[in-house]
Amino acid sequence: MMIEMKQIYKSFGQNDVLRGVDFEIADAEVHALMGENGAGKSTLMKILTGVYDANSGHVTEDGKPLQFDNTKDAETNGVSFIQQELNIWPNLTVLENLFLGKEPTKFLGIIDNKTMEKQALEIFKTLNVQIDLNQIAGTLSVGMQQMLEISKALMQDSKVIIMDEPTAALTTSEIEVLFEQINKLKSAGVSFVYISHRMEEIFNIADRITVMRDGQSILTTKTQDTTNTAIVKAMIGRDLDNQYPERNYQQDELVLSVSKLNSSVHHLKDVHFELHKGEILGFSGLMGAGRSEIMRVLFGLDKGDTQVTLNGKSIHVRNPHASIKQGLAFITENRKEEGLVLQDSIIENISLPALKSFSKHGFLTDKSMNDYAEQMIQRLNIKGKKEDICMDLSGGNQQKVVLAKWIATAPHVLILDEPTRGIDVGAKREIYQLMNELTERGMSIIMVSSELPEVIGMSDRVAVVHEGNIVGVLNNKDLTEERIMTLATGGNIDEAI
Structure with missing residues (x-):
């Protein structure tokens, strides 16, 4: 399976967000998508999953045209998108969020709560997550809401999972568990698009890296063939001095x-x-x-x-x-x-x-x-x-x-x-x-x-x-x-x- 996005253009009014982006997702790989905020990474993925229509360009799967009507259509066809801004239903329970619109049913269409609970507990065990299934999702911490979103994606039979800053609210141990699951699913043929600003994660988990800058794809390379410095320079168009400025603090009142x-x-x-x-x-x-x-x-x-x-x-x-x-x-x-x-x-x-x-x-x-x-x-x-x-x-x-x-x-x-x-x-x-x-x-x-x-x-x-x-x-x-x-x-x- 190979998804290719060729010469994708997208404008919002007079704002040209994407200006000829090339991006591809190969079978069973983790492909990191990097760039400064506003480079167009999320917009590109929203075009892939049917949230936006491109002004021009082509999207294909194994050489055949590919276009989804919306994110639900994308999920049905095996492409899941965990967005940076979480999309939970805050007034529903954890269990209801996990299965919303996908509830398994019994005779006469009655919702099968036992099956739902069993599947939910299995995925939580896999991710080493402890969340009360009956807790209202809006009362969870941001980190736990993130794990809920990740759980929803991993429960689906996805061919491609897009993760936009998935570890922003997670602890080191939770990131390690997530990476174990990514590698496990990759071995089973699942591909990942991994959007993150955390360099150490990219070099740990990604097979390839594509860098975007100002709405264009600047660089695509195997992770093993590049360096942190080269990626940063491609992202911002210049060398970056020491990340943390020198502090000269002397304890005061x-x-x-x-x-x-x-x-x-x-x-x-x-x-x-x-x-x-x-x-x-x-x-x-x-x-x-x-x-x-x-x-x-x-x-x-x-x-x-x-x-x-x-x-x-x-x-x-x-x-x-x-x-x-x-x-x-x-x-x-x-x-x-x-x-x-x-x-x-x-x-x-x-x-x-x-x-x-x-x-x-x-x-x-x-x-x-x-x-x-x-x-x-x-x-x-x-x-x-x-x-x-x-x-x-x-x-x-x-x-x-x-x-x-x-x-x-x-x-x-x-x-x-x-x-x-x-x-x-x-x-x-x-x-x-x-x-x-x-x-x-x-x-x-x-x-x-x-x-x-x-x-x-x-x-x-x-x-x-x-x-x-x-x-x-x-x-x-x-x-x-x-x-x-x-x-x-x-x-x-x-x-x-």
Whole structure:
């Protein structure tokens, strides 16, 4: 089986997204599709699976024309697409999500729940996933929702599985299990298109790599015949200097003190930590350990109790609105549901949390809003105009808009939960540089991240979370992946030399 896409063109209005892309999927291979955010990777896969029609070009399977009417038609014919922005039904149970539209039936069309439960438990066992089948899907963490999406795809009799940033919310152990399943299915003849910005994963799992840049296919090569440096250069059109900018932080005055943070809902127990002026404090730990939950309670998004001192004054954490007024800002890990008003424009989203700062005598001033929006679009290299609707942006550019809107509030403390998830290497560097600039101006940052190289590369100190509590805080000079993972798994720091 060979799927070939030849000279694919696609435009949205005056925006030429794809400009003559060539891409192929061979039998039983993992073909990595790489490129910066906005390069056109997801659009190309949406054309393959029937979401969009190409303006011109040809798609064939074994030399015969291939065109799907929609994603369901594609799935029926063996092509599954796990998209970066998760497509779960939040009000349905896990089991209902797994089988929606594909429910097995018994006599007289009665749904066979026992068969559904058996099949679901089998795939969860294979992936080493523990999820209550009756749990409402919307209450799952982003990582567990990702595993649910992967489970849905693996349960189908697919010939081709497209994965768009499948490991963005997964832990190292979960990634290892996923890769085992990919290799197992590849041995059985299944092909994968693997879209990811994580270089180490690409060189671990992919047989071939195709790089896209500015809507064109730039390079296709066997993985064994290329290097990390060559792929990055093909992606961004230039050499990339050191990924993590140099930090010259010297511990300054105490800005934030958090103590007695508890939440029965999230099983958090007497969490306490401190943050200094101009510091980047990383938070690391396994999925489900409580990293994001600590931040949600601190910001007043979720229920819990805590004692917080900000700039020497005790503050009351009641809700997000009060937290913003007192100088806190929080970029959550779920930009689609909590970070953006997707149907609004870039300028509307950027301005939303700081309307007062764009007002004069109680009236919004278009000039100040426009100037700030243009400044942030240029500074963060957002690929879009200020009037563009956020729903139409790539995932990475959506993340940049979220970052821009919270910077507008000029917070004392900026909480970043997975700030570079789904973002390409060039854009990551831009965000790291911005974090450096913000801390040099006196802002303090808390960064929650699942990427250990990012945690080590950007943090001045790292708080490690295990089972709802901070089990250790490591200084930069003591940071190693081994030390962090030892603490994250409940071990003794003395074992991680």
